[in-house]
Amino acid sequence: MKENKDLILWYLIKEFTKHCSRTGNKVGKKFLQKVVYLLQRKGLNLNYNFSIHYYGPYSSQLEYDIHRLEMNRLVRIDPKDGYTHEIIPEEVSDDEKYLSHHDIEMIDSKEIKDLIKNLSSFNASELELIATVDYVINQLKIRGTDELNKKEIIEKVKRLKGNKYTEKKIEEAIKFLEENGFVKIEG
Incomplete structure (x- = not known):
């Protein structure tokens, strides 16, 4: 998959652009950082490492790959x-055929397609919150917090x-993560 990583990323941008055109959202750098983080959390492993950043989970390698x-x-x-x-994805129909059957199957699984559609309904700021909440939950788990x-x-x-998001918005992000199988929270 490593050799097809650029094509997979291009294909994901193309898919998000298609869905975002229906919702009015735009695929930007911040948007892409958050959706790739969340897709990886659901098993689409593109081998990006994320750390917490001012705008939520961030991968410098993903930033580099976008520019590449x-x-x-x-x-x-x-x-x-x-x-x-x-x-904005460019039309490159010849390159699409170089995606392996395995790569396309992985991207086109029902779970990933549904998640792409769901995530496309959020703007970059909302995705920042959702991804940050997920990141915080995972850090708590890594540190041994069993009951969240x-x-x-x-x-x-x-x-x-800080005060960028209300408690209600954070609770909505937690609810989204629970409803989409990212986490299970007690009380």
């Missing part, structure tokens, strides 16, 4: 207002994000 896609003319990065960028509770998760997210 641009250099190879697989995507165009369109600066919108100096603050945000839109990543919403109050502790909310406190830790608020510590990271």
